[in-house]
Amino acid sequence: DAGVTQSPTHLIKTRGQQVTLRCSPKSGHDTVSWYQQALGQGPQFIFQYYEEEERQRGNFPDRFSGHQFPNYSSELNVNALLLGDSALYLCASSYPQGPETQYFGPGTRLLVL
Amino acid sequence: AQKVTQAQTEISVVEKEDVTLDCVYETRDTTYYLFWYKQPPSGELVFLIRRNSFDEQNEISGRYSWNFQKSTSSFNFTITASQVVDSAVYFCALSEFMTTDSWGKFQFGAGTQVVVTP
Numbered sequence: 001d002a003g004v005t006q007s008p009t010h011l012i013k014t015r016g017q018q019v020t021l022r023c024s025p026k027s028g029h030d031t032v033s034w035y036q037q038a039l040g041q042g043p044q045f046i047f048q049y050y051e052e053e054e055r056q057r058g059n060f061p062d063r064f065s066g067h068q069f070p071n072y073s074s075e076l077n078v079n080a081l082l083l084g085d086s087a088l089y090l091c092a093s094s095y096p097q098g099p100e101t102q103y104f105g106p107g108t109r110l111l112v113l
Numbered sequence: 114a115q116k117v118t119q120a121q122t123e124i125s126v127v128e129k130e131d132v133t134l135d136c137v138y139e140t141r142d143t144t145y146y147l148f149w150y151k152q153p154p155s156g157e158l159v160f161l162i163r164r165n166s167f168d169e170q171n172e173i174s175g176r177y178s179w180n181f182q183k184s185t186s187s188f189n190f191t192i193t194a195s196q197v198v199d200s201a202v203y204f205c206a207l208s209e210f211m212t213t214d215s216w217g218k219f220q221f222g223a224g225t226q227v228v229v230t231p
Contacts, residue, residue, distance in 0.1 A: 033219070042117075042204055042221030043158070056218055088156055092219075101148065102219060104158035 002027050004093050004105035012111045013081050021076045021108045025093030031055075032074040033102055034066060035090040043090055049074050078110075086112045116140075117207050119222035126229055132192045134225050136205030139186065142166075144210040147181065147188045152224070153201040161203075164188065166210075195229045202226050 005024045013019050025032050031050045035043035045058035049068035068074045072093075078085055088109050092102035116139040126132050138147065149161040162174065164181050171180050176196075180189045192199050202224040209218075 035219075040223075042223050043219070045218045045220070048218070058218065090156075090158060092158075101160055101163050103160060104150075106155065106157040109156070 004091055004103055006089075006091050006105040006108050008108060009106065010109045010111075012113065014113050015081055015083060017081050017112075018077065018079045019081060019110060021078075021089050021091075021110075022073065023076070023091030023093075023105060024073045025091075026103050029093035029095060029103070030072045031094045031100075032068060032072065033092045033094070034074070034076045035092065036060070036085075037088040037090055037107070039087070046076070081112045083112050086110060117205050117220050117222040119205055119225050121225045122223070123226040123228065126195050126227070128197060128229055128231050129194050132195050132199070132227055132229075134190045134192075134203050134205070134227070136188045136190065136222060137186055138188065138205070138207045140207060140209055142209040146208045146210065148206040148208070148219070149179070149188075149190045150204045150206060150221075151201045152204060158204065162190070192227070195227075197229050197231055200227055200229045 004026050007022045033048040034046040036046055037043040046060050046064055047054050047066055048056040052068045063079045065077045088107045090107045091105045094100040094102045118137045145166045147164045150158045151161055152158050169181050169183055176193045178191045204224045205222045206219045
């Protein structure tokens with residue numbers, strides 16, 4: 001039973017660039033959520049995708065966008081990178097009903113220079 | 114608005130000691146779920162336990178146990194007979210149920226670093 005996978009594991013970008021992170025959900029899950037975790041802090045909810053649409057969104061600017069594909073995999077795009085975007089980006093998958101347990105991937109560590 | 118507070122930033126214990134992690138939450142919903150996750154140095158959040166707001170029965174699962182008290186909005190987590198492999202950051206999280214615009218939004222605490230030394 002494959003768990004949540006994310007790619008790449010590490011990424012280095014410079015300010016102003018754009019980045020795309022990828023996530024494949026756990027087998028049987030069709031809902032994907034993205035979180036940003038700054039160093040020493042808890043994860044912060046970015047958004048959630050279900051049926052290829054953004055269902056929920058946290059307090060993140062429009063520079064953060066996403067997409068979900070028919071096979072339930074998802075992408076997180078961040079435009080015009082800022083130094084403050086340096087963080088661990090976590091993807092979680094779940095069933096679609098409300099507060100279902102979310103299962104997390106290993107994350108992508110993004111460093112913006 | 115929902116909020117989760119983990120007042121302990123770091124707890125250091127010697128192997129075989131018990132460790133209790135505190136979690137206090139705020140929510141206006143009457144139906145919600147509480148979770149504990151473990152984050153080892155590798156970074157992946159590992160699901161440990163889940164409890165819904167209607168079930169205040171405290172349970173034990175192996176070396177893990179939890180104490181859910183709705184009256185004080187607390188959801189504490191205990192590791193019994195700690196081991197070095199328990200060293201990690203532990204997060205408490207809240208997910209509301211009745212407010213549809215909160216579905217799927219996990220609110221995490223800041224985490225508690227647990228250090229277990231041999």
